[in-house]
Amino acid sequence: MSSPSSASSSAALLAELSWLRALARALVRDAHRADDLAQEAAVLALERAPSSVADLRAWLARVLRNLVARERRAEARRARRERQAARPEQDGNAEADALVLRVERERELARAVLALKEPFRGTLLLRYHEGLSPRRIAAREGVPVETVKSRLKRALAQLRAELDRGFGDRRAWMIALAPLLAPARPSAAATTAIAAGLVAAAAYGVLALRESEESAARGFVLEKSTEAAPDGERRPSALRIERHRIASAEESTTPGSIPLARFDARARALDLEGQPVADLRIAFVSADRADAETAELLTDAEGRVRLDVLAPRGRFALSAEVMDHAALYEASFDNTQAIEPLLIVAPRGVVAGAIVDAEGRAVEDALVELRWSESRTARIREPLAASSRVRYRQRSDARGAFHFDSAPLAPGLELVATTAAGVIARQELAPTRAEERFLLRATEPPENDARALRGHVHRADGSAASSAWVTCDGRWTRTRSDGSFALGDERGDARDHESERELWAFELGHEPARIALPPLASAERGRAALALELGPPTTRIAGRVVDRTGAPVANARVWLLDGTRLGQLGAFPIELEAALAGAPLPEEALASLADEARIAPEAFFDSATPARAPSAALRWATSADDGSFSLDGLLTRRYTLAAVDAELEGGTRRFGVAAGDTRVELLLDAPPRLYEAQLVDAVGTPLAAVEIEGFLSPLDVELAFGAGRARVQRFFLGRRLRSDAEGRFRWNTALGELAGLHVYGPTVNPRVHPLATLRDGPDSTLELATRAYLEVALDRDHPAERVRVLDASGAPLELARLEADGYARRAEVTLAEGRSGVLALDVRARLLELRRGDAVTESLALAPRAGEVLRIVR
Numbered sequence: 038m039s040s041p042s043s044a045s046s047s048a049a050l051l052a053e054l055s056w057l058r059a060l061a062r063a064l065v066r067d068a069h070r071a072d073d074l075a076q077e078a079a080v081l082a083l084e085r086a087p088s089s090v091a092d093l094r095a096w097l098a099r100v101l102r103n104l105v106a107r108e109r110r111a112e113a114r115r116a117r118r119e120r121q122a123a124r125p126e127q128d129g130n131a132e133a134d135a136l137v138l139r140v141e142r143e144r145e146l147a148r149a150v151l152a153l154k155e156p157f158r159g160t161l162l163l164r165y166h167e168g169l170s171p172r173r174i175a176a177r178e179g180v181p182v183e184t185v186k187s188r189l190k191r192a193l194a195q196l197r198a199e200l201d202r203g204f205g206d207r208r209a210w211m212i213a214l215a216p217l218l219a220p221a222r223p224s225a226a227a228t229t230a231i232a233a234g235l236v237a238a239a240a241y242g243v244l245a246l247r248e249s250e251e252s253a254a255r256g257f258v259l260e261k262s263t264e265a266a267p268d269g270e271r272r273p274s275a276l277r278i279e280r281h282r283i284a285s286a287e288e289s290t291t292p293g294s295i296p297l298a299r300f301d302a303r304a305r306a307l308d309l310e311g312q313p314v315a316d317l318r319i320a321f322v323s324a325d326r327a328d329a330e331t332a333e334l335l336t337d338a339e340g341r342v343r344l345d346v347l348a349p350r351g352r353f354a355l356s357a358e359v360m361d362h363a364a365l366y367e368a369s370f371d372n373t374q375a376i377e378p379l380l381i382v383a384p385r386g387v388v389a390g391a392i393v394d395a396e397g398r399a400v401e402d403a404l405v406e407l408r409w410s411e412s413r414t415a416r417i418r419e420p421l422a423a424s425s426r427v428r429y430r431q432r433s434d435a436r437g438a439f440h441f442d443s444a445p446l447a448p449g450l451e452l453v454a455t456t457a458a459g460v461i462a463r464q465e466l467a468p469t470r471a472e473e474r475f476l477l478r479a480t481e482p483p484e485n486d487a488r489a490l491r492g493h494v495h496r497a498d499g500s501a502a503s504s505a506w507v508t509c510d511g512r513w514t515r516t517r518s519d520g521s522f523a524l525g526d527e528r529g530d531a532r533d534h535e536s537e538r539e540l541w542a543f544e545l546g547h548e549p550a551r552i553a554l555p556p557l558a559s560a561e562r563g564r565a566a567l568a569l570e571l572g573p574p575t576t577r578i579a580g581r582v583v584d585r586t587g588a589p590v591a592n593a594r595v596w597l598l599d600g601t602r603l604g605q606l607g608a609f610p611i612e613l614e615a616a617l618a619g620a621p622l623p624e625e626a627l628a629s630l631a632d633e634a635r636i637a638p639e640a641f642f643d644s645a646t647p648a649r650a651p652s653a654a655l656r657w658a659t660s661a662d663d664g665s666f667s668l669d670g671l672l673t674r675r676y677t678l679a680a681v682d683a684e685l686e687g688g689t690r691r692f693g694v695a696a697g698d699t700r701v702e703l704l705l706d707a708p709p710r711l712y713e714a715q716l717v718d719a720v721g722t723p724l725a726a727v728e729i730e731g732f733l734s735p736l737d738v739e740l741a742f743g744a745g746r747a748r749v750q751r752f753f754l755g756r757r758l759r760s761d762a763e764g765r766f767r768w769n770t771a772l773g774e775l776a777g778l779h780v781y782g783p784t785v786n787p788r789v790h791p792l793a794t795l796r797d798g799p800d801s802t803l804e805l806a807t808r809a810y811l812e813v814a815l816d817r818d819h820p821a822e823r824v825r826v827l828d829a830s831g832a833p834l835e836l837a838r839l840e841a842d843g844y845a846r847r848a849e850v851t852l853a854e855g856r857s858g859v860l861a862l863d864v865r866a867r868l869l870e871l872r873r874g875d876a877v878t879e880s881l882a883l884a885p886r887a888g889e890v891l892r893i894v895r
Contacts, residue, residue, distance in 0.1 A: 077104060149199045157192035164189055170831070276881045279892040303343035304357050304368040306336050306380040309447055311417045313340030314382055318360035333360070361385065363445035365409050366424040369841030375783045375888065378423040378841075383445035390475035391437040392454050392462060399437030400479050403454045403461060404627040406430050407441060410449035412853030414838075420810050420859045420890070422839035430624070452477070453631045457506075457513030457606060457622060458525065460630055490524040492567030494542040494550065502571055505544040506616065508604050509554065513622075516542075540567065541603060545619050548572030548672055575617050578694055579667040580701030582660045582680050584687065589664025590705060592683040594753060596657035596735055597668065598690065599677045606653075607633060608642045608747035610738050615656035618670025623652040629747075636743030645750035645789075646843060648735065655736040655751050666703075671696040678703065685731045685755025687771045707771035712792060714801040716764040716780070718887075719865055723764030724805060727782040731755035731768055732789070733775060752779070784808055784887055786837060786861055787844055809885035811836065811862040811869070813893045815855035821871035821878050824857055825849040828865045837861040859890065869893060 078100045150161060156178075163174045171185040178185070302321060306314040317336040321344045336342045342357075357368045357378075363385040368378030388407060392400040407429035414421070433439050433454070454462040454477055462477035490509065494502040494516050501520030506513060509524060516522045524540075543549035550569035582593040601613040606622055607629035616622075629642065636642050651657055658666040660680075668678075675695050680703040681688035687705035694701055716724040736751040755776075760766045770776055774793045781787035785805045795801045813824050825848060826834050835846045839861045849872070850857050864885050871879040885891055 145203070146200075149196055149203065152199060153192060153195055157188055157195060160185060160188040161192040161196070275895050276879060276893055277895070278881070278883075279894060280889055281892075282889050302346050302357075302370050303341065304378045304380055305419075306340040306342070306359070306362075306382055307417065307419070309365075309381070309383055309413060309416065311419070313338070314362070315340060317342075317362060317382065319380070320358040320360055322356050322358055359385075363443050364427050365445050365447065366421060366840075367427055369423050369425050371423065371783075371841075376420050376423040379417070379419055379421060381417060381424070383447040385443050386446045387440070387442055388444040388446075388452070388466070388475070389438070389440040389442075390477060391439070392433050392477045392479060393437055394479045399433075399435065400454070400456070400461065401433055401435050401437060403433045403437075403456045404430060404624060405433055405439040406453045406455070406628060406631070407444055407466075408451045408453055408631070409445070409447055410451065413447070413449045415853040415856035415858035417858060418812060418814075418892075420839065420861075421841075422861070423841050425840055425842045430628070454479070455627045455630050457515075457627065459512070460633075463631070490522075490540065490554075490567065492522055492569060494520045494522065494544070494569045494571065496544075496547060496571050497573065502542070502544045502547075505542050505571070507540070507542045507569075508611075509540040510538050511605055513606060540569070541613075542569040542571065543603075543613065543617055544571055545617065545670075546574055547617070548575055549613060549617070573673075575614075575670045576673065576697045577667055577669045577671055577699070578676065578678070578696060578701055579665070579699040580703065581664040582666060582682075582703045582705065583664055585704070585706045585708075589660070589662070590682055590687075591660055591662045591664065593660040593664070593666070593680050593703075593705070594657045594683075594735075595660065595666045595668065595678060595680045595703065596655070597676050598679050600656075601672065605740050605742075606630075608644060608740065608742045609654045609749055610736075610740060611653045612656060614668075614670045614672065615651070615653045616670070618656065618668075620651055620653045620656045620670075623654045626654060629742075633743045636745040636747070638744045640743075640745035642742050642745070642747040643845070644747070646752070647754050648751040654749070657735070667699075673697075679735070680705065681733055681753060681772065683755070685733055685753065685772060685776060686769050688733070688775070705771075709769040709771045710773070711767060711769055712795055713765065713767040714795050714803045716760045716766070716785075716805055717802050718805060718807045721802075723760075723762075724782075724785060724807075725760055725762045725764055727760045727764070727780060727785055727805070729758040729760065729766050729768070730779040731758075731770060732777050732779050733772060734777070754779070778803075780805060786863060787839070806863040806865065807887040809862045809864050809866075809887060810859050810890040811857070811866075811885070811893070812859045812890065813852060813855070813857040813869075813871075815852065815871075815893075815895045817854050819855050819871075819895060820873050821852060821855070822874070823849045823851050823872045825870050825872065826862065826866040826883065827868040827870065828863070829867045831868075834863045834866055862891070 151158065153161065160174060160178075163169050163177070164171070169177070171182050171189065175182040175185045304319065306317045306319070308314050313336070315336055315338050317340070319334050319336060319342045321332045321334070332344055334342045334344065357370075357380060359367075359380060359382050362382040364380055364382050366379060366381035368380050370378060392403055392405070394400055429441055429444060431439055431441070448467065450466040452462075452464045452466055452475060453460060461479040464475060464477060466475075492507075494505045494507065496502055501518070502516055503518045503520060505516045505520070505522075507516065507522045507524055508514075512525050514522055514524045522542075538554045539551055540554055541549055541551050548571065550571050552567065552569060582590040582595065584590050597612070597614060600615065603611045603613040603616060605611060606626040609623055609626035609629065611622070611626075625644065629644070632642060648655055648657075656668075658668050660666045673696055675693045678691045678694050678701070679688070680691075682705060686709050687707060689703055689705050689707065691701065691703055716727050716729075718724055732752040732754050734750050734752050736749065739746055739748045741747075755770075756768065758766045758768060768778075770792070772792075774791060777789055777791040779787070779789055780803070784807055786808045788805065790803060795803065811826070815821060824836075826836065828834050833848050835848055836850050836857075837847075837860060838845045838850075838858065844861070850860060862885055864887055866883045866885055869881045869883050870877045881893065883891065
């Protein structure tokens with residue numbers, strides 16, 4: 038991490054420039070001279086910054102006032118001298134003289150650039166005169182991008198050296214050229230913007246833009262935004278920024294062994310257009326006590342409701358139930374959260390019906406979902422970081438029936454039915470009545486598909502396997518009562534049709550059957566019925582988990598590190614041993630099938646959440662009070678076991694454990710190691726009251742999904758910590774680099790950090806990105822399709838859609854009818870780009886502050 042003085046000289050100083058200019062203008066009442074004084078104060082800060090970042094603003098204000106006072110004294114003396122000699126016609130030429138001086142300085146800078154030798158001169162002009170990125174310069178010149186960056190770095194170094202020689206010293210030319218860094222006036226020529234970019238790169242490049250030289254001009258050149266005009270020219274942008282801050286929650290502590298706070302459990306109800314809903318009945322219910330009194334309140338004219346409660350710090354078990362409406366988002370209460378919880382509500386009604394196949398037979402055990410289009414979320418103008426999406430899911434019964442008795446009657450609602458064979462029915466809804474009933478007819482069943490794989494599964498004794506699963510190439514089906522099956526064979530995507538595939542059949546309690554199939558392209562594969570015979574009964578591994586003293590460890594988790602990969606269901610991997618033990622196919626895997634067709638090439642389906650319950654994707658056993666555990670459904674082979682305690686402070690691996698061994702002892706004997714660090718922001722300010730959870734990821738895989746890829750992670754969460762007033766925390770664990778930290782809080786962007794990122798010793802620091810918010814709300818006919826933000830070095834920063842129970846990160850966010858919704862924004866963001874295809878249609882300089890909401894409108 039950089040020292041505090043270095044941080045003051047770079048990121049902190051740049052963050053204060055706009056404030057410094059505003060103060061200077063207030064003091065001298067001359068915008069042009071104020072900008073000069075502000076830049077002179079900035080130069081002094083670069084040379085003699087205070088050692089404490091916390092003092093930077095006060096120090097800059099003191100320096101600026103001293104400069105103003107000195108300026109006024111000098112001006113008074115100069116006025117007395119000039120009054121006698123000055124001719125009246127000269128008094129109005131001050132601005133013209135300043136313009137002449139500015140042009141002369143631009144010429145001096147241009148001469149210094151043109152004096153550079155090739156290829157440095159040409160590369161610098163392409164970057165700052167033509168505005169090309171290093172990647173585009175590399176493509177034009179036919180050289181690697183790193184070569185372009187190296188040339189830019191050396192060109193700027195040569196330019197600084199030349200300016201040092203021409204002006205005598207660094208301070209002289211920085212002061213002489215400082216006016217070029219002032220915001221461009223409406224009448225300024227394009228040369229001024231180019232010169233300002235070069236001055237920024239030459240003067241500030243080493244300190245403020247250490248990460249990359251490639252975009253040294255961005256923070257200054259693009260302070261005046263432009264957009265592409267129909268004739269190909271650039272015109273001033275009509276974008277503007279509306280700003281407001283999020284108010285922090287007030288707290289007061291109450292004595293007691295557990296810290297308590299008097300807390301307003303407040304929430305706000307909005308409709309689907311983001312408008313407040315008044316006179317809505319809200320019931321506050323304690324989730325901890327069934328006998329607790331329920332408080333019913335009405336929302337006010339702004340849709341707000343509040344209940345005074347005494348609660349421990351952090352999240353607490355309280356729910357706000359909507360009485361007369363259905364909720365699409367529900368409030369999550371946390372007395373450390375500065376974000377107001379939102380309830381997004383819609384009229385309530387009944388959505389019911391049945392699912393049948395092409396022959397009219399009921400489809401049982403299908404996952405039926407009511408999905409609200411994410412594009413509708415973009416209409417909400419408030420952060421959803423304290424709200425959780427309500428998921429409407431249920432399984433069809435033996436008659437194929439489903440019944441949502443409190444469903445949201447919302448435009449953009451979609452009804453999706455999915456089985457392991459894929460999405461079998463999808464219907465857009467337009468519910469307007471209090472009760473809507475639908476008959477969903479499933480797609481053509483596999484037995485009517487001429488390309489289907491057909492066969493029969495039986496057990497070793499010859500009996501029909503009437504409840505077996507059959508899978509191949511991501512397709513799944515169940516056998517009928519006579520053991521027969523029909524499995525759809527054609528995927529219709531970009532699979533390798535020249536490779537052999539495997540057909541698996543498995544049933545609870547039996548080792549599986551497996552046969553190799555010819556390639557899809559083979560003319561010899563035929564359509565003969567396939568016969569699969571299940572193997573002998575599965576076995577198990579059992580034993581105890583104990584600590585270093587031999588005492589049993591309760592609630593430890595034990596799992597297989599080398600289970601057999603059966604294949605995948607949707608975006609999720611399936612472990613054979615888990616399926617053989619009866620672990621259910623994950624419901625989220627079934628739900629992911631509805632998104633498969635939407636995953637484009639080079640796109641990712643990301644799913645990273647806590648591991649809440651065992652499934653066929655990730656199965657584990659939990660040790661009992663006496664430390665005992667059992668893993669069933671195992672094949673006749675050796676396995677590697679892993680175990681970890683509930684706090685993630687101790688863990689172990691055991692290699693070569695034979696299936697059938699029921700006397701295994703897993704010893705958590707590694708001594709814990711103390712990890713401690715201080716959480717800080719980008720300029721080194723400590724971050725207090727940040728939540729930290731230790732985690733271990735037993736599942737982290739990347740798979741083909743749709744036309745793109747999917748990455749699935751599941752976390753075991755351990756001890757929950759909180760940084761103290763100095764931003765420090767401590768955690769004991771023996772898991773080492775296998776573990777990590779999940780860091781989140783009301784002022785920071787949530788992030789996962791491996792323990793390997795922490796240095797040894799108490800002086801280790803962990804830099805976090807502090808959080809602001811961004812909303813883009815454009816005209817519906819605006820051509821922009823996506824939005825992204827860049828930092829001062831020109832590198833893209835992730836935008837996150839935060840919700841109380843998770844978050845989704847994206848490098849670019851797709852606009853829905855010109856809207857982005859409210860997104861979490863890294864405060865290091867310096868430039869917003871609106872994009873269509875590969876082109877930037879519009880850009881706007883940003884300077885967000887923590888807790889601020891920037892609304893970009895046009």
